[in-house]
Amino acid sequence: MAKYMLNSILIAGGSTIIAMLCGIPAAYALSRMKFKGQTAFWAL
Secondary structure, eight states: OOHHHHHHHHHHHHHHHHHHHHHHHHHHHHHHHHOTTTHHHOOO
């Protein structure tokens, strides 16, 4: 049972780190750069 729990924790932790590595730069770019349709995007 401990082996399965450790495997689940490693998968969840790795997925979280990968999502943050992709999400943080995307959020920064969306918040700082100007693009067409930005007002409509933020209204959603």
